[in-house]
Amino acid sequence: MENKNLREEIIRRSGVNPLKCMRCGKCSGTCPAYDEMEYHPHQFVYMVETGDIEPLMNSKSLYKCLTCFACVDRCPRGVEPAKLIESVRLSVIRQQGNNHLNTDTIPDIIDEEMPQQAIVTALRKYNK
Amino acid sequence: MKVSYFPGCTLRTKAKQLDKYARRAAEALGVELEEIENWQCCGGAFTTSTDEIATKLSSVRALNEAKVKGQPLLSVCSACHNVLKQTNDAMKNNADFAFKANNYCEFEENYAGETEVIHYLELLRDKIGFDKVKEAVKNPLTGKKVAAYYGCLLLRPGKVLQMDDVENPTIMEDFIRALGADPVVYPYRNECCGGYVVMDDKESAKKKSSKVLESARLAGAEIVLTACPLCKYNLEKSGMDMPVVYLTELLAEALGVKED
Ligand code: SF4
Ligand code: SF4
Numbered sequence: 001m002e003n004k005n006l007r008e009e010i011i012r013r014s015g016v017n018p019l020k021c022m023r024c025g026k027c028s029g030t031c032p033a034y035d036e037m038e039y040h041p042h043q044f045v046y047m048v049e050t051g052d053i054e055p056l057m058n059s060k061s062l063y064k065c066l067t068c069f070a071c072v073d074r075c076p077r078g079v080e081p082a083k084l085i086e087s088v089r090l091s092v093i094r095q096q097g098n099n100h101l102n103t104d105t106i107p108d109i110i111d112e113e114m115p116q117q118a119i120v121t122a123l124r125k126y127n128k
Numbered sequence: 129m130k131v132s133y134f135p136g137c138t139l140r141t142k143a144k145q146l147d148k149y150a151r152r153a154a155e156a157l158g159v160e161l162e163e164i165e166n167w168q169c170c171g172g173a174f175t176t177s178t179d180e181i182a183t184k185l186s187s188v189r190a191l192n193e194a195k196v197k198g199q200p201l202l203s204v205c206s207a208c209h210n211v212l213k214q215t216n217d218a219m220k221n222n223a224d225f226a227f228k229a230n231n232y233c234e235f236e237e238n239y240a241g242e243t244e245v246i247h248y249l250e251l252l253r254d255k256i257g258f259d260k261v262k263e264a265v266k267n268p269l270t271g272k273k274v275a276a277y278y279g280c281l282l283l284r285p286g287k288v289l290q291m292d293d294v295e296n297p298t299i300m301e302d303f304i305r306a307l308g309a310d311p312v313v314y315p316y317r318n319e320c321c322g323g324y325v326v327m328d329d330k331e332s333a334k335k336k337s338s339k340v341l342e343s344a345r346l347a348g349a350e351i352v353l354t355a356c357p358l359c360k361y362n363l364e365k366s367g368m369d370m371p372v373v374y375l376t377e378l379l380a381e382a383l384g385v386k387e388d
Contacts, residue, residue, distance in 0.1 A: 012178075013177045013178055013179050014176070014177065014178075015176075015178050032319055032320050032336055033325075033332070036329075036332055063325075063328055064325065064329075064332065066280070066320045066322065066323045066324075066325055066336075067173060067176075067280075067323065067324075068280035068284070068319075068320035068323065069280055069284035069285050070280065070284070070319070070320070072284065072285050073283075073284050073285055073286050073287075073294050073295075080176075080285075082176065083176040083177075086175065086176050086177060087176075087177055090175075090177055090180075100328070101327060101328065106327075109327055113142065113361055113364070113365075114142070114361060115138040115141075115142040115143060115357035115358055115360075115361050116137045116138045116141055116142060116169075117136075117137065117138040117172050117205070117207055117356075117357050117358045118172075118324055118326055118327055118358050118361065119327065120137065120169055120171055120172040121171070121172030121173045121207065121323070121324035121358070122324040122327035122328065124171050124172055124173050124175065124183065125173055125324055126327075126328065
């Protein structure tokens, strides 16, 4: 997909308006996955806005987000960065062969106590 | 009082105690739980993307069944509650999504978010009343220092979940007080346990859950209370020495209906 279309698709699907962002960084400051992310929530907002999307699509940051909504509820401008991150992730995993979780490995990941909830949620977030 | 009940996949398997004690305590408090017929897994997480329809239909069906019965829809698992509540909000406020979902489901009458979605804690606070819960307590947990763990799913997004103040919640602390115990408030009570990321990166989840338990320990907690099977799993796997208990189990204990 051409970059401009991709940008529009990601924004439309997320329902987020990145132009509302005032770049205060509060979303990244509160993000529990901050240390593990190469691109942080406020960078997702900025980079989607400017159409710099490829690096985001290739980044492991997409799979570090916990969907905990801390950035959503703590953003003073109501930008909802988590929804943009999810939308970028969907642009990746909806492509053929781009599932993030290899289902063959699941038996090795789980143990006796692991709740089903962990598996279904991971499949929903990581795979299509 | 009768309410529709959505147990969810994990309450049938790895979190049977969460379900069992929820049913027992409800009975002791005079509430009848009518299980949704043929309910299907909520999927564990709500996909925020507006173009995602199929993954939300199991929730729409459960919501509609409760509507037809004229009952609120209750769940105990934080994740089920979160997904049902967010799906209901989308059915109410996103016309495009509601149109497509209704087209798939073909209900007799279109579903438009009419059902009241409540978490077990809200049943206790808003339908029964914590004062009534307190009166029904047979074994008060006097002196027990209990730390409520909200995590993320019970409260956020606050705009939709509307259970409590997202940064200064009190519902679980009030619940703990009703049981006669002492609530312990600590900074990480509404931070994420690591969630489903445990499937991708166990160390990453462990980092988050040990921060939560360390925070509770420093505040003087003896036990940590949760409504979420995945929170319980992650917290227990953190390797910290702190018991993590389902809130329904503590409730059943206080009401004197825990033992068979
Ligand atoms: S908290 Fe909101 S306004 Fe601030 S940088 Fe993040 S998205 Fe932008
Ligand atoms: S939802 Fe994702 S990006 Fe936002 S605070 Fe949580 S982990 Fe960070």
